[in-house]
Amino acid sequence: MNAAVTGRSLGLLVCSRCRATLRAIGAVEQRCPRCHSPVHVRRPHSLATTASLVITAALLYIPANVLPVMRTHTFFSDEDDTIMSGVISLAHSGSWPVAVLVFFASIVVPLLKLIALGEILIAVTRKSVRQPQQRSRLFRIVEYVGRWSMLDVFAMSLLVTLVQVQSLATVQVRPAALAFAGVVVLTMLAAQSFDERLLWDGESRG
Amino acid sequence: MSVIVCHACDLAHRLDGITPATRVRCVRCHAELYRTSAAGVDTAIALAVAGLVLFIIANLYPLVTFKVNGTTRMATLTGAALGLYDQGYATLAVLVIFTAVLVPLTQILSFLYVLVPVRLGFRAPGQETVFRALAALRPWGMTEVFVLGAIVALVKLSSEAEVAPRIALIAYGFLMLMLAAIASVTPTEQIWQWIGRGGRR
Numbered sequence: 335m336n337a338a339v340t341g342r343s344l345g346l347l348v349c350s351r352c353r354a355t356l357r358a359i360g361a362v363e364q365r366c367p368r369c370h371s372p373v374h375v376r377r378p379h380s381l382a383t384t385a386s387l388v389i390t391a392a393l394l395y396i397p398a399n400v401l402p403v404m405r406t407h408t409f410f411s412d413e414d415d416t417i418m419s420g421v422i423s424l425a426h427s428g429s430w431p432v433a434v435l436v437f438f439a440s441i442v443v444p445l446l447k448l449i450a451l452g453e454i455l456i457a458v459t460r461k462s463v464r465q466p467q468q469r470s471r472l473f474r475i476v477e478y479v480g481r482w483s484m485l486d487v488f489a490m491s492l493l494v495t496l497v498q499v500q501s502l503a504t505v506q507v508r509p510a511a512l513a514f515a516g517v518v519v520l521t522m523l524a525a526q527s528f529d530e531r532l533l534w535d536g537e538s539r540g
Numbered sequence: 541m542s543v544i545v546c547h548a549c550d551l552a553h554r555l556d557g558i559t560p561a562t563r564v565r566c567v568r569c570h571a572e573l574y575r576t577s578a579a580g581v582d583t584a585i586a587l588a589v590a591g592l593v594l595f596i597i598a599n600l601y602p603l604v605t606f607k608v609n610g611t612t613r614m615a616t617l618t619g620a621a622l623g624l625y626d627q628g629y630a631t632l633a634v635l636v637i638f639t640a641v642l643v644p645l646t647q648i649l650s651f652l653y654v655l656v657p658v659r660l661g662f663r664a665p666g667q668e669t670v671f672r673a674l675a676a677l678r679p680w681g682m683t684e685v686f687v688l689g690a691i692v693a694l695v696k697l698s699s700e701a702e703v704a705p706r707i708a709l710i711a712y713g714f715l716m717l718m719l720a721a722i723a724s725v726t727p728t729e730q731i732w733q734w735i736g737r738g739g740r741r
Contacts, residue, residue: 338551338568339551339552340545340550340551340552341545341546341550341551341552342550343552344543344545344552346543346545346552347545348545348546348547348550349547350547351671351672351675351676352671352675352728352732353547353573353574353728353729354732355543355544355545368668368732369668369671369672369675370668370669370672371672424692424695424696427696427699428699429695432691432692432695435688435692436692439688466549466569467569470548470549470569470571477679480679481679481680481682481685482685482688484635484639484682484685484686484689485688485689485692486689486692487632487635487636487689488620488636488640488682488685488686488688488689488690488692488693489689489690489692489693489696490624490632490693491620491621491623491624491632491633491636492603492604492615492620492623492689492690492693493693493696493697494623494624494627495613495615495619495620495622495623495624496604496606496613496614496615496623496693496697496703498623499609499611499613501609501611502608502609502611506627507624507627507629507632511629511632512629512631512632515631515632515635519635522679522680526679530547530548530549530569530571531549531550533549534549534550534551534568534569535550
């Protein structure tokens with residue numbers, strides 16, 4: 335296979351903000367002439383930053399899913415809900431399409447993001463040159479669906495604001511909601527700090 | 541420059557080898573190299589103004605009302621974030637305000653800040669900084685996720701109380717569509733082409 339002609343091999347840089355192509359001048363910190371963003375051949379410390387964010391998010395994923403995120407306090411009882419038990423009670427109240435939606439957004443998507451980013455990080459660390467196409471497609475899916483996990487946080491904000499009828503029922507946030515939001519934000523930051531070009535560098539050298 | 545480098549896989553493309561099109565993708569990784577839009581600056585400005593009006597309506601009026609046992613409660617956009625704050629979860633409140641209120645507002649205002657001067661034929665001071673902020677904030681605007689979140693909350697409550705979507709939620713839904721329309725008529729390359737042309741005039 336022919337070695338691909340890359341920007342790096344031609345001494346060209348591309349601005350990650352405005353995507354202008356520019357000539358590398360070899361300065362320590364070069365800025366894009368069009369939008370003035372710092373431009374790098376490869377984003378510095380991309381792997382280490384992404385890896386630490388993914389590991390932190392993976393640790394938070396456990397309390398986020400095991401511990402209750404919400405408490406419903408009524409006259410008769412206190413009921414704690416985890417993310418999963420919230421999905422189940424939604425399914426029971428007859429709105430299973432919404433239950434499926436929440437299941438995907440809150441449970442499947444964060445897990446998929448952690449696994450996918452983990453796999454990508456391991457592949458890049460091992461300098462795997464196979465299947466950059468598939469990995470880049472996977473990465474773009476992760477980047478695109480990440481924000482949808484905020485769904486539950488937004489729903490919760492409305493629930494705790496509306497259901498504050500002292501004589502009947504109140505809804506309270508539980509600490510695991512913070513862990514859950516942490517997973518969403520950290521995995522988004524992890525995807526943003528990853529330099530996609532690392533997936534292709536193996537092939538470019540080949 | 542006659543060469544364009546892919547931002548996602550670093551492959552160099554010769555521009556004269558590319559057939560001119562409104563959207564050009566990288567031959568290796570299929571990332572979008574650039575996209576231009578047939579719509580003019582006027583269209584983009586009109587959409588941004590409409591978005592601003594919808595944003596104001598969405599923030600002034602209640603999103604949903606909740607009726608149970610003769611008690612009626614309602615929640616506005618900022619009210620929902622304050623509900624989290626009141627329970628001691630300031631971090632979550634800030635996150636909601638940031639992604640559902642501040643980012644969409646900043647996006648609309650910065651579009652207007654850059655594009656209105658382009659239309660009038662001068663350069664907005666600090667437009668590079670505004671552009672960079674716009675690009676960095678893009679993934680954090682979550683209007684469409686908030687709309688679905690509100691629907692989930694309505695469905696959860698509908699079995700136990702009388703809940704109804706109100707005018708602000710409708711306006712917010714249209715704001716979501718407006719932001720999507722703005723994004724589709726203002727690809728990065730197009731903004732810089734407009735700026736370039738405005739600068740020469």
